[in-house]
Amino acid sequence: MNEEKEEKIKITDGAGGRAMDRLIGDHILANFSNVSAGEIGLGELDDGATIEKENGGTLVLTTDSHVVNPLFFPGGDIGKLAVCGTVNDLAVMGAKPLALTSSLIIEEGFPTSKLDSVLASMENSSTEAGVPIITGDTKVLEKGNMDGLAINTAGLGLADKPISDAGMEPGDKVILTGSIGDHGMALMQYREGLSFKTELTSDIAPLNDLLSIAQNAGGITAMKDPTRGGIATVLNEMAGKSGLGITVKEEAVPIKEAVSGIAELIGISPYEVANEGKAVITASKETAEGVVEEIKRHSLGTDAAIIGEVNKDWPEKVIMETEVGGRRFLEEPLGDPIPRIC
C-alpha cells in the first residue's frame, strides 16, 4: 500500500511504447470496466472505438490531447497537429471523418495573437481535411500551471467496415506511405538549434483522402499511424495484436537523408520517433502493389513503398533484414526518445 502510494507517473509513461502500455494496462484498464459500445472498445487500445449503428455503417469515436513543445515548429504548430492527429486516427480506423471537437486549455497571459495563429492553423487544416470543428470548450489556468496551450480534439467518423490494428494475415505485404522520422527529427533539430543545417520540416498532414484512396484499391487488412514511439512501436503493436510476425527489409524503409543525419548526430533511432503524416498499411499480396501505385499518385504518398511482409513463423515479433542478409529484432522502445512531440 505504501509502495503504491509512492509510485509516481514518469515522463516515459506518456511517450508511447512499453512504459505507456503499462500505465494504461495497470491503471486505466484496471479501473475501467464499462468500456465498449461496439466491436472495438477501450480494451482494444486501437486508434479509436466503434459504435454499431442500427442501419449499416459504424460510427468511430476518437480523442487526442496535444501538448507539443514548442507550440510552433518547422512545418506546423499545435493547431495543425490537433486537427490532423485526430483526423488521422479516424482515417486509419477506415472511417470518413464527420466532425471534430476542439477543447482549449490556455495559460493565463498567453498572447491572443499566438492563440489566433493556432486557431487559424486549425481552420486551415480542418478545411484541407474537409472536416468541420463543430463544438468546443475553453478553460484558462493560472500562470505557471502549464506551458501556454494544450488542445484536445475528439473526432467522430463513419466507416462502412472499420479497420482494426489486429487484422493482418500471413502473407500480407506491409506498406509504408512515406519516409519515417520527419516529425520527431524536425522538432528535435529545432529544439537543438540545428534547424539552419537542414530544410527538414514535420510531415504533419491529414491522411483521410490518401487512406480512402488506399482502401478503394482493395485488400487492406490493417492500418495504423506511427506517431509516438514511431514505426518500431506500431509494427510491434500490430504484430502483438494479430499474434503474427513481421519481417521488414531495412533498405526498403524510406528515410530522408536529413533525418538519418540528425538521427546519427543525436543518437536516436528514426524507427522510434513520431510521424504525423504517415501510415503503416497491411494489404493482401494480391492487392499490395496496386495499393502502393494508387498511394504514389497522391501528393502525400509519393514515397510509398512495400517495406515487409507478415508471417506466422515469428509470432508477435518484428524482424529487420539488412541488405547484407543480417537479421535483428526491432524491439518496441520503452517510450519515444523525444518527449512532448504531439
Added chain:
Amino acid sequence: MNEEKEEKIKITDGAGGRAMDRLIGDHILANFSNVSAGEIGLGELDDGATIEKENGGTLVLTTDSHVVNPLFFPGGDIGKLAVCGTVNDLAVMGAKPLALTSSLIIEEGFPTSKLDSVLASMENSSTEAGVPIITGDTKVLEKGNMDGLAINTAGLGLADKPISDAGMEPGDKVILTGSIGDHGMALMQYREGLSFKTELTSDIAPLNDLLSIAQNAGGITAMKDPTRGGIATVLNEMAGKSGLGITVKEEAVPIKEAVSGIAELIGISPYEVANEGKAVITASKETAEGVVEEIKRHSLGTDAAIIGEVNKDWPEKVIMETEVGGRRFLEEPLGDPIPRIC
C-alpha cells in the same frame, strides 16, 4: 498590431460569463468558418453540436476539459466531474448519451494512487450514468508544467429531437431542477478551510435519467445546465438566444441555508457560481406543472420548482422580482467569481 500582440488571456476569459463570450467571439469564432455538420454547430455556442443522421435521429457531439482545483473536494473529484459534466451536456441537448472518450494530461510525479482514485471515480460515474468510456488518450507533462491532472471528456449522444438553448416561447414556465450554488460554494468553503462549518457538498450528478423523465412529461422547449457563471449566466444566455425576456421570482429559487451562509460570508452571489447537478428547463405553461411533478419523484429533482416565466416584454433581459415587489435586472457576470471550479 502591436496592441494585438500585447493582448493576453486573462483568468476571467475562461470563467464563463461575458469575458469568455468575448474570447470565443473575437478569437475562436472569428478564426473558424468550417463549424457545422447539422442544425446546431459551433456558432450556436450550445452545450454540444448536432450531426444529422440519414435515417431519423440526430447525433449530438460535445466536449469539456476539466481543470478543477482542488482535484478532490466535498462530494466528488475531477473524475466524477469529467464524466457527469459531459453526460449532462448531452442530456440538456435532449440526447441519450451513447459513449464517452477520456483524455488525460498528467503531470510528471503525480501519484498513481491518486490517479487510481480518479479513474475509479470515473468508472463509478460512468456506471451510474450508464454510459461507457470507449476510447482515450494519455499525455504526461514535465513537473511544473501544470497542476497534477487535467481530464478531457468528449461525448456522443443520440436525440430524437435535439433541444437547443434558444427554443423557449413567451408564456413558458422556467423550471429549476434543484437548489443553486452547491458546487461552487462547496469548493469555496473547502478552499477557505470552512468545511467544518457545514455539511455542504457539491451537487455533481449525471442528469441524463432525470432529464429524459422530464422530456417524457412533454412540452419542454429549452434545457441548459448552469455550470460556469451559474444561473445568472445561463438565464441570460437563454434570453439572449431566444430574443425573449425572463422574470424570476426570487423567493421561488431553491437555495440551501449553507449556501446562502457561505455566500454572505465571502460576498459572492449564489446566482453566479457553478452547479454540476442541476438544469434550467423551460416548458409550456400547460405542461410545466406536470414536468415538475415528474422531476420531484426523482432523487436528483426533489427540490425542483418553477422559478419564473418567459415574456416578450423584456427582450434578452432577466428580471428578478423580490417578495415585496421589488424588481432588478439579473445581469450576466463578467465571469464566475470562483475560478477553476470545473
